[in-house]
Amino acid sequence: MAKKKLSRIDLQQMKDKGETAVWITAYDFWTAQFAEQAEMDMILVGDSLGMCVYGYAGTVPVTMDQCIYHSEAVRRGAPKTFVIGDMPFLSYQVSVPDAVRNAGRFFKEAEVDAIKLEGGQRVIEQIKAIADAGMLVMGHIGLTPQSSGQLGGFKAQGRTAETAMELISDAVAIEKAGAFALLVEAVPPEVNKIIRDRLSIPVYGIGAGVHADGQVMICSDVLGIFQAFTPKFVKKYEDLGQKTVDAFRNYADDARKGVFPADEHTYKMVEGEWEKLTALLEQK
Numbered sequence: 001m002a003k004k005k006l007s008r009i010d011l012q013q014m015k016d017k018g019e020t021a022v023w024i025t026a027y028d029f030w031t032a033q034f035a036e037q038a039e040m041d042m043i044l045v046g047d048s049l050g051m052c053v054y055g056y057a058g059t060v061p062v063t064m065d066q067c068i069y070h071s072e073a074v075r076r077g078a079p080k081t082f083v084i085g086d087m088p089f090l091s092y093q094v095s096v097p098d099a100v101r102n103a104g105r106f107f108k109e110a111e112v113d114a115i116k117l118e119g120g121q122r123v124i125e126q127i128k129a130i131a132d133a134g135m136l137v138m139g140h141i142g143l144t145p146q147s148s149g150q151l152g153g154f155k156a157q158g159r160t161a162e163t164a165m166e167l168i169s170d171a172v173a174i175e176k177a178g179a180f181a182l183l184v185e186a187v188p189p190e191v192n193k194i195i196r197d198r199l200s201i202p203v204y205g206i207g208a209g210v211h212a213d214g215q216v217m218i219c220s221d222v223l224g225i226f227q228a229f230t231p232k233f234v235k236k237y238e239d240l241g242q243k244t245v246d247a248f249r250n251y252a253d254d255a256r257k258g259v260f261p262a263d264e265h266t267y268k269m270v271e272g273e274w275e276k277l278t279a280l281l282e283q284k
Helices: 008-017 029-037 064-077 096-110 121-132 145-151 161-177 189-198 240-257 273-283
Strands: 021-025 042-045 082-086 114-116 137-142 181-185 203-206 214-217
Touching: 008 021, 029 042, 029 064, 042 064, 042 214, 064 082, 064 096, 082 096, 096 114, 096 121, 121 137, 121 161, 137 161, 161 181, 161 189, 181 189, 189 203
Parallel strands: 021 042, 021 214, 042 082, 082 114, 114 137, 137 181, 181 203, 203 214
Antiparallel strands: none
């Protein structure tokens, strides 16, 4: 049976039924293809591409054009999967009109199904305006990498009663503003459970425990490709980084030893043409 692309209604019904939505990041055509073959419910074209693809130290340098470019590739690779475009730093913070315009680019140019942006109370007007313009918006609170400098680095959030209450207030405000879903990152499970239970919209987690309506992970972490650091909440399901190094080394060894390319990797001249070529060369 062909895969059916989920809609906002489907995702809401999954929450209502207690079914877990599973999604992954992807930044290119082939990863998106594999994610769709694995029947992921959603794909996030995260601004984490700054670190995972471009080698930046964080997500701040990522541009709108880069996010659009990668979202286009992911959409082509996963035409039957719900795709979320991640709004990069300064694409929505400067003004509400900028936020609406840049969100619209994701839908017009990359054919995404929704966009995601970071922040709580300070981006409520942006969320409301984008939603009022007819676009699906996902909120993102907790550890918000674009503002990690203000948070003191890539650190867990909501670990005190006061900061947990701030997150809960942010979550309620985001739903009220018109977001269709919320992502909570690097927050204690008991705090995320409160948020999930208080909100009627889906509440997804990354590093926020099992008390969520779904889980998302960075593809480069799951595959063991990203080498710079490994967050506490990451579980590596494969070590493709080391396997890639091993494959490259094996290829280099074979080439240097002259065992690659072997006969089965080469093309043959049409029968009888070698003799003709030899004769022609002798005439020169």
